[in-house]
Amino acid sequence: MSYRMQERNGRRRKVKVILLxxxxxxxxxxxxxxxSDDFVNRPSLTGIMDCLDWDFRDGEKGITLLVTDTGGSDKKCSITPAYYRHARAVILVYAVDREETFHRLQTEWLPYVRYRFDENEFPMLFLVGNKTDLRNNVRVEADDVTRFCSNVRIPADFQFLMSCKTGKGIQEAFRSIATTLLEAQLSTKDTTDSEAQHVDLADFDHEEPSTSPCSDC
Incomplete structure (x- = not known):
């Protein structure tokens, strides 16, 4: 198997993946x-949403993940509908050293995802626990993660631990996510243009958030 990032060239299976x-x-x-395989201890929060193409191949089969980052726009109500549009996978991220970030996935972010997506177009959910380099300060219990994933039907192989500081677990997680999405694409033969649509970042600048059940609106 091989994976790499590159510019789009020609027609590819492309799946939008968002981080929340x-x-x-x-x-x-x-x-x-x-x-860029680098780490900044205190990344600047520009508020500009970014996308990158991350290519993955398994033999003759391949897929491009359009990974989309909020760029610091972390309030649920400040993230416009364009951010969610056409997403086929949602990666829910928490910090293993901050228990509240895990619980808010359950009480705030997951309900908001359910609000944003129609039942017939609901994305695959993946769970990531970041900052495993802080192993002496882990606050999120494994039993709580297991219970949450069981309740919302996130399979064990859709759950990942990683450290952005050391880079450990990131490539492995995204290879697994890409494999899952590629298999789903091939099984449904869903290779339409709407699935491969490129996200226009201009959408993020002009579209207003719609009314939502967000608690901090």
């Missing part, structure tokens, strides 16, 4: 690791 979670859990750091 509380401020400071490492979403932008995940994005930076995938984009």
């Amino acid at each position: 979670g509380e401020p400071g859990v490492g979403k932008t750091s995940i994005f930076r690791r995938l984009n």
